[in-house]
Amino acid sequence: MKLKLLFSTFVVLLSYGLNAQNLHTQANAASIENEANATTGWTGTANITSSTDNPFQGTYAISSVATQGNSSTGRDMSYTFNAVVGEVYNISIWARQGNNANSPAFANWSGFAGFATTTINSANWTEYTWTLTATNPNPVIVVYTSPRSGSQAGNQVFIDNVSITPPNSDTEAPSAITDLSSSNITMSGASLSWSASTDNVGVTNYEVFRDGVSVGNSGTTTSFNATGLSPNTSYNFTVFAEDAAGNVSAASNVATVNTLADTQAPTSVTSLTSSNITSTGTTLTWASSTDNVGVTNYEVFQDGVSIGSTGTTTNINVSGLTPSTSYDFTVFAQDAAGNVSIGGNTETVVTLAPPDTEAPSAVNDLASSNITDTSVDLSWSASLDNIGVTGYLVFQDGIEIGSTGSTSFNVTGLSPSTSYDFTVFAEDAAGNTSVSGNTESVTTTGTVDTEAPSAVIDLTSSNTTSTSSNLSWSVSSDNVGVTNYQVVRNGIFLANTGTSTNFNVTGLTPDTTYDFTVLAQDAAGNTSTAGNTESVTTLAGSGVVDYTSENANLDTVDWTVRDLFANQNVGIGTTNTQGYRLAVAGNMIAEGVKVELQGNWPDFVFEEKFQLMDLEKVREYIKENGHLPNIPSAEKIKENGIDLGDMDAKLLQKIEELTLYILRQQNQIELLQNDIKQLKGSNQY
Template identity: 65%
Template sequence: MIKKLLSIVLLLGVSSAIAQNLYDDSNAASPTNESNSTAGWTNTAQLFSDNTTAQSGQFSLRAVSTNNNGRGMEYTFNAVVGQDYDITIWAREGAQSSDPAFANWFGFQTFPVTPIVGTTWTQYSWTLTATTATPTIRIFTSSYSQRFVAGNTIYVDNITIVEAGGTAGDTEAPSTITDLASSNTTTTSTQLSWSASTDNVGVTNYEVFQNGISIANTGTTTGFNVTGLTPSTSYNFTVFAEDAAGNTSTVSNTAVVNTLAPPDNQAPSAVTDLASSNTTTTSTQLTWSASTDNVGVTNYEVFQNGVSIANTGTTTGFNVTGLTPSTSYNFTVFAEDAAGNTSTVSNTAVVNTLTPADNQAPSAITDLASSNTTTTSTQLSWSASTDNVGVTNYEVFQNGISIANTGTTTGFNVTGLTPSTSYNFTVFAEDAAGNTSTVSNTAVVNTLTPADNQAPSAITDLASSNTTSTSTQLSWSASTDNVGVTNYEVFQNGVSIANTGTTTGFNVTGLTPNTSYNFTVFAEDAAGNTSAVSNTESVTTSAGNGIVDYTSENANLSTVDWTARDLYATQNVGIGTTDTQGYRLAVAGNVIAEGVKVELQGNWPDFVFEESFDLMDLEELRKFIKTNGHLPNVPSAAKVKEEGIDLGKMNANLLQKIEELTLYILSQDEEINKLKNENAILNDVLKRLELLEKKQLD
């Protein structure tokens, strides 16, 4: 009636702005597109299209909770961010209900939690600002504390979602009905009829009111058969006409109907399905189907062990309290009508109350562990907790936030993690009474770093400068890589001569005067991926300083005493061999010296301690060793056997590995200290919990 009165006020003094109803799915709660469907809604509760009760039309949506946290229903619509929306929903509680509410809506600037109160249809309205393009309406059948209770029921109907102050539309109301009349009146019914209302666009519905309360929407039908009336009673009936834009006519004339009063000698039918549910230590919920009667049932009388304990009126249920725990009771029900006729006795519902509440918590989990960790997931597992009655659920926490309830399953596969990230996981055990164990041990999980299979880009601008008789300066632009370049390896005539780390240049020394050389460079990343070969830079050294060198012509002359002078050679020198294999000095046999100095042509590996150095993850290092059988940037046994060892390069590589090992040790020490601190915190928490438990026991 409030809706109709408001429409009258608007028609008399205000021109309304009509907007498109964004609740446009064809389902049981649509005011203009109703169908026997739940389309458009997602749900964790059981969701049905119900034709037993409706606020408008023939259907409404009925949501019933399950016993596994299934208590919600959601509807998402397309919106404009920043736009205000007028949202109207009719709702009511079912026979079994526990604090249902509109709550936790998504995508609105503000939203107050709104309880659903009462078993009669009530209109709930909000004006809210959209903060996303797809806001979501959420309705819950019960409070969070009732999340494992099945059967909590709510109904919703006649939903509208329109832009506040929408675009102008049809503002002309239908004409008023002036000939509403009744016929064929009986003790419990009457037939209403009226002439069609006229409208500039078209009448889409007639709403019938009985004593000021809406009882039916007839669509375009100009008549309605009213049933369920009380004999010998006077009723006032009125009708409003409505169009598609929501414009409502003024109220029709009032048709006064007086129902007949025949004698009633017929008793109501017996209740045959009396049942109980939600039995506790001291209470139980009785329910039954409605009894039928030729006039109408006016009361149900409930008996406990043969003694009357309640009269429920027309309510087909009763919550029995004050019972004794661990006790058996027999309940029966009689139906009565207004003439005092009483049905035969119902079936007997035998109820056994529960034993006293369980206050003992399950044991704490002490062996929570993870396995099969990837870049984005890990598998958690643990041994079953023990309880005096039985564990019913395990709740898993990630960094202190609940992420899952596993029921009685002692494991959970965590997904959606971030690569190369540390996470702390804990688990609590719960029993049916809601007792919760103390926190489990913490499983620390470090997700893997994604495998790097992409090689750096090839160098295309290798160049030389400042070339002398024995040296030249090489330079190039930095190579690019998806992770990062960690080293450049320089080759002289196909032989590796230096690793420069991240330095894009190298000063080559020890060259032979008046000689041509070819230089190339490869780029490498931390995963061992190597770029394609660079362009070749050809360099010719200058002629030198004119010193007469050692040659094959004067090498074995008896007139030349080489023991008393320095030895210079323009080409390679072989001792005991003529095959120098391209080396400047080749010796067939052992070499002894008081000292050997190697002038390293590459960077000394202190670049490992630079912040930009990308230290390989230990898990990747383990995989590399398993696959290749040696450390990264260290030659394999087969390669050493085939090519020998460059002492300068090998010493640099070994020092690099020592420095990397130092970084691993420092990292592990930091992790150990972190775990020590966390362990100390956990020990302190456990001590506090023990003190609290001791105080409770005392």
């Protein structure tokens, strides 16, 4: 058993000479007899502090942290003591590695014969011992955080329980205590006292045991306050006396303590409240009761019948109640002795009515009027509901396009000469939705839009820098309306801008010429012809070094440890870059490739004005062209290659369009399922 020995008898021990005491005398974090929050006696170039981080014994240990890297200084701490030349000393130090450990060691001691460097090789506390002969009256103990060649700032080592004693130390134990007695006995504690033990050198500590288990040390004080006892319980206490050499007396007499019984009940629960009331449950909460010892449990009663205990938790979720019913709840507090509080307040809870599960009636008279090329007015009679209709959901070809609190709805953004199917569902406050009613088929007037927007012929650039330029143009005209502009750089798609007529191009290369054009598109997918081409030459960069055959081997240009910057094109495995900034003849591997798109990500698909191509038209397009609309053909890919950013945007657009097709199909399936339910309900099957 490890004991914490206090150093209050140092003066007494000194009078008997060095043969009976630990020569590590200063009050500091590594002392055994007089531990203190200090580093007194230990000096050095490292950062030496008292630490509470996992000490070996007691409250503190000494931490040494290197302050410099790759240095002969900033990594050591040392301790000097008075010795007799030629006398043998037993030295014991407990140590462990700390943060950023790098082979700490006991090394370079002076004033000793027979010392060898000892490595501290574990993160766990380990005892290191030496038996050495003093060759100097002031020998020095040195601890290093790391070797000189591997020293880094932050290398750390801990030491604790330092003992320096000559051989043939004190072996005589103190006398046994024979008058241990108790007083001031309560439900949870008692006071112990005894007469001082005698020793040939001096008693340094008394250790107190309760039922054979150590519960504390009193130093040289001949009394001890035992706490944390349980009421109405018997305990046996004994005390052992110890001296500085670690000699322990025989056991004292046994002092039996019988704690008082707990008869005081906790205070009443008078703050019981309820919340989160539903048709079948509620949450009860209350403030903690007080007790002379401590509350150990709360028991909850519902209409006078116990429904459960919560331990020391002051809330409970009650379930399984009946809708529209009144209940009375009370809570009683209990302590470990079984004392129960008197009744507190009663919380009355009235559960809510059962939830509304009845759906409104179907909308069976949906009608249309005021049909134009792009819009139609829908109207219907009010649905009926057991509580009340709160709104209507309008569907176009199985996809929800809006909601309304009235019995009419204006649909816009339609295509000319196109057939649409509309349905309306009624909803109530509980979220119940009516079954499908009638379907109103509407064909818009006009003809299919095949007219492309006008070409962009006034594309200009401004604010050109070495890596960017701002493009702008006038609005294109169209018989219906322009929905998007495509920006093309050097013949390759760069970005979509939606309806915005300007675009900031970034990521350009300094001192390079680019050709830009812009194409206009309408909702029907018609694309304008190419307009004017705006040539932009970026400004020259500054402060970059070009890799050339002339400077490749210069000592002043180290290409192996620096970033590589080039004003011109770079070819790897090839001398023909075909005009690209980087050309690689062969395969490439990378941990990641980032393509910075300079335009709108195709989320415009989910905007209300976006017109999803009819599936029959998609079928005809595939049959005629052999690939999806807005996706380049195999011939085009073979001829021009793939722009990853452009292709990712196009593929995402197709995924988003596919999602809309699936949602439309799901709504149509639900409509059919509702129709089937209605038919079954009317006995037509």
